[in-house]
Amino acid sequence: MPTIEIVKESRELKELMHKIKLFLKEGFKGEVQEPKALIKYYWEASLKAEQLITMVFGKEGGFPIDIETLAEKLGIRLVLENLNEFPGWRSMNRKIGQIEIVDNLFTDEKMNMIYIDKEVPPFSKRYAIAHELAHYIMHYDDDDYYEDYCIMPMCPRNVEEIVADIFATFLLIPVRYFFEEFLLYVKRTRDEGRGPVTTERWIQYLAERSMISEYYVAYGYQQLRYVAYWIYRAWNEEKNEAEGEKDIEVEMTPDEREKVQAETKDYYTEEMGELLFE
């Protein structure tokens, strides 16, 4: 690739990272208490994760997301290490991942590292990288930053932890692939006469395809449902309105509808609307 293209590409990536950083730091605020604002927040978060993935891998990608390459493209060095050499009083827990952003005093160079515990199973490792990547996007221009991620399903101690998990899920399960995979799964189960499709089996399958543990799929499933609902609304509002079935609880403006349609038109189909929604 000619140098000029690489420079342009990395400039675009930096601009997108900056946009996502502002969104992740500012987006999850008071008004999110309103149902519509929460649904829209998830939609925006899913869209930003997808833009990042598309910019790095192109539109032809699919499951599983190559989260290690994504991290490296954003300027992170991944290092496998024993992160649990000195078990302390919290030995019932294990550190899986750790992010460090430091300004090297000697070389004046910024170092962005994600350390991953070498004993960690692959699926947990992938989630830990995605989670730390969300922190990285929020802090990449800090002078120094440190955070770690543990194997025990600990409760969040601040909003940033919640935001990091929301974004990590959308990075590992982009909504576009979620829809495509869901439709394939339902059709295949039907065609092979193996129905009905149960939540448990589908979650298990989605976990295998996205290569993250079922726990994290289940954890992120509600946010995927909210985004799915918003996309469905955008495509079916006019039809439903004509049939007197308008969803009046949550308003969707013509602008919002157009934006969602524009962003999803290359994968959302009528068949999805018919088979995947109740």
Ligand SMILES: [Zn+2]
């Ligand atoms: Zn965290």
